[in-house]
Amino acid sequence: MPTFALISLGCPKNLVDSECMGGALCRDGFRMVGEPGGADLVVVNTCGFIADAREESYAVIGEMAELRRRGDIGKLMVAGCLAEREREDLLGRFPEVDGVVGVLARDAIARAARQVVGEQAERQAIFQPPPCPAGDAERVRLTPPHVAYLKIAEGCNRLCSFCTIPSIRGPYVSKPFDQVVREAERLAADGARELVLIAQDTSSYGRDRTGGSQLAELLQRLDRVEPLRWIRLMYLYPALITDALIEAVNTCGKVVPYLDLPLQHIAAPILRGMRRGVSRAETEQLLDRLRGGIDGLVLRTTFMVGFPGETEQPFDELLDFAGRQRFERLGVFTYRNEPGTAAAALDHQVPEEVKRARHDRLMACQQPIAFAWGDRQVGRTLGVLIDRCIPGEKNAFVGRTAADAPDVDGVVYVTGKGLRPGRIAPCEIVARKGYDLIAAYQP
Numbered sequence: 001m002p003t004f005a006l007i008s009l010g011c012p013k014n015l016v017d018s019e020c021m022g023g024a025l026c027r028d029g030f031r032m033v034g035e036p037g038g039a040d041l042v043v044v045n046t047c048g049f050i051a052d053a054r055e056e057s058y059a060v061i062g063e064m065a066e067l068r069r070r071g072d073i074g075k076l077m078v079a080g081c082l083a084e085r086e087r088e089d090l091l092g093r094f095p096e097v098d099g100v101v102g103v104l105a106r107d108a109i110a111r112a113a114r115q116v117v118g119e120q121a122e123r124q125a126i127f128q129p130p131p132c133p134a135g136d137a138e139r140v141r142l143t144p145p146h147v148a149y150l151k152i153a154e155g156c157n158r159l160c161s162f163c164t165i166p167s168i169r170g171p172y173v174s175k176p177f178d179q180v181v182r183e184a185e186r187l188a189a190d191g192a193r194e195l196v197l198i199a200q201d202t203s204s205y206g207r208d209r210t211g212g213s214q215l216a217e218l219l220q221r222l223d224r225v226e227p228l229r230w231i232r233l234m235y236l237y238p239a240l241i242t243d244a245l246i247e248a249v250n251t252c253g254k255v256v257p258y259l260d261l262p263l264q265h266i267a268a269p270i271l272r273g274m275r276r277g278v279s280r281a282e283t284e285q286l287l288d289r290l291r292g293g294i295d296g297l298v299l300r301t302t303f304m305v306g307f308p309g310e311t312e313q314p315f316d317e318l319l320d321f322a323g324r325q326r327f328e329r330l331g332v333f334t335y336r337n338e339p340g341t342a343a344a345a346l347d348h349q350v351p352e353e354v355k356r357a358r359h360d361r362l363m364a365c366q367q368p369i370a371f372a373w374g375d376r377q378v379g380r381t382l383g384v385l386i387d388r389c390i391p392g393e394k395n396a397f398v399g400r401t402a403a404d405a406p407d408v409d410g411v412v413y414v415t416g417k418g419l420r421p422g423r424i425a426p427c428e429i430v431a432r433k434g435y436d437l438i439a440a441y442q443p
């Protein structure tokens, strides 16, 4: 059995694509190995939506190309968003690359791999037009068994002026309702206790099929999938959030009161320039509805600073807004001038050092808010999902509360006997350490 190694870069949606490509290769008789060295085939699933991500992808491809040149690996294939964007140019740029498979042609990976590793090895370049593949059933899991990402839709119909994703992943395609439920049941049977629902825009789930959002209905149905414990909603768009959805988050026992809602900005001229299609007033009304409708809500958002035309006044407005709204979780990105986007053609580009300074000022505004939230948890007993043991330390583990999404939020350091990864254990929060918490297991 030819062996293959998978390197997955970028976002959780790309991670699901990597898991599906791994599943397809295994079904086709390949065997997955953990390390590239010695593998007959290495597949790098790339990210390409902003310059930094492309640089990281080039660097990893370059490393694997070096191994290919030295004969430490057999063949090298590149997949994902960078492959979709740059196509055959990647074959020119990296002569060591044997095959390129676009993000939309993900399900052709095994066929291409056979061509690449076969006797009559031929360089491959496989792409296909939208829409994206609609099913992610057969996956090799790259996350810990108790956590799984479930992609409920792919592509995007929004027109954010700074974003390249719609041009890479195509129009919005909701996964059929029953297909999502089957995949959730399969992941739960395969050990998942936390299911993280993802898409470019989860709020719009079902709209392309029914004209309206089906997200509330989907949560109510997934709430009956056993033995899941937590269902987490990421990548909501600040529009199409219905009262039914708020009700579902508040009443479905497994749906954690945690929402990821990237807002990007709040000042009217910047929201218009970004083509976000929502106003400050609409955003504030939505936040009031969410805070008023969901008990114990933990809100994560993301802001982008340095968008063209962002002078001190709109930035100060954003800073003031973040200070008032007191988001429990907040990420800040600096605007990237992406070729081919509408925003790239805008005047009044902001100098890098100004972007950097605004990033740091917004994070400095957020830190005491996040720390105050952490301090309020001390003395409480919370359910902590144990993610892993701490090597070399007895009865010491790392986990997360329902208020911590994987890979983007803080963690909880837990001590206690009889714990194991995948278990949600009652733990008393005894201290805060930066953005993280310290806890003791309370059997």
Ligand code: SF4
Binding pocket: 156, 157, 158, 159, 160, 163, 164, 165, 166, 200, 201, 237
């Ligand atoms: S919602 Fe906007 S930022 Fe998000 S993927 Fe779609 S176009 Fe890009």
